Amino acid sequence: MRESSGSGSIVFPQNASLSCWCIPRVPPCKRDFLPDYRVWYNAEVEYVAFLLGINVGRRIVKMAALAALMESLGYKDVQTFLASGNVRFPSGKTTPSALVKTIEGALKKKFGFDVGVIVRTVGELETMQKANPFKGIKVTPQTRRYVTFLAEKPASPMKAQRLTDEYAVLKVTPGEVYSWLEINPKMQTPDVMKLLGASYGKKITTRNWNTIEKILA
Numbered sequence: 746m747r748e749s750s751g752s753g754s755i756v757f758p759q760n761a762s763l764s765c766w767c768i769p770r771v772p773p774c775k776r777d778f779l780p781d782y783r784v785w786y787n788a789e790v791e792y793v794a795f796l797l798g799i800n801v802g803r804r805i806v807k808m809a810a811l812a813a814l815m816e817s818l819g820y821k822d823v824q825t826f827l828a829s830g831n832v833r834f835p836s837g838k839t840t841p842s843a844l845v846k847t848i849e850g851a852l853k854k855k856f857g858f859d860v861g862v863i864v865r866t867v868g869e870l871e872t873m874q875k876a877n878p879f880k881g882i883k884v885t886p887q888t889r890r891y892v893t894f895l896a897e898k899p900a901s902p903m904k905a906q907r908l909t910d911e912y913a914v915l916k917v918t919p920g921e922v923y924s925w926l927e928i929n930p931k932m933q934t935p936d937v938m939k940l941l942g943a944s945y946g947k948k949i950t951t952r953n954w955n956t957i958e959k960i961l962a
Contacts, residue, residue, distance in 0.1 A: 797861035833906025
C-alpha cells in the first residue's frame with residue numbers, strides 16, 4: 746500500500762482482497778483511536794510526551810537524561826524541548842495509553858519517583874495549531890497563552906469564560922483547555938495553575954503556546 750502524492754488517497758496493491766484492507770470502526774470517544782490509517786498498519790506515528798510536575802523541588806529530570814531514557818526504550822530520533830519535560834519521538838505498533846504506561850514505568854525505575862505522562866500525536870498538535878485557538882489575542886510582553894492537557898475527560902469541565910479582566914478561558918475540549926493571561930500584580934502564572942488544578946485535578950499539565958510552536962517547528 747502507498748499514499749498517492751498530492752491527493753491524500755490510499756492506493757492498494759494489485760490483486761489485494763478488498764476485505765483485508767477494511768479499517769474497523771471505533772467510537773470517536775476512545776482516546777486511543779487516531780484517525781490515521783498508519784496506526785492500523787503499524788506504521789510509525791510521531792508522538793509528543795508531556796511530563797507532569799518535574800524540575801520542581803527535588804523532582805529533577807534533566808532533558809539529556811530523559812532523551813537517553815527514551816533511547817534506551819528503543820525510540821529513535823528523540824527530541825526534547827525545554828526543561829518542562831517535552832519529548833518528541835516516532836513509534837509504531839502502539840497506542841497512546843500503552844506509551845504512557847511504558848514511559849511512566851521507565852521514569853519511576855530510573856528516577857525513583859512517580860512522574861505522570863500525557864501523550865498526544867504530532868498530528869493532534871498540528872490540528873490544534875491550525876485551529877488557531879488564540880486568534881484575536883493581541884500578544885504583548887505580558888501575554889501568556891496556555892494550553893492545558895487533560896489525561897481524562899473531566900466530570901464537570903470549566904466553561905469558556907472571562908474570569909477576570911486579565912484572565913480568560915477561551916476554549917474547552919475533552920482533552921485540552923486553552924486560556925489567556927495578561928501578567929499583572931494580582932494574577933500571575935502560579936495563580937492560573939492553582940485555578941486549573943482546582944478545576945481539573947492533578948492529572949493535567951500546562952504548556953505555554955510558544956512551547957507547542959517550538960515542538961512543531
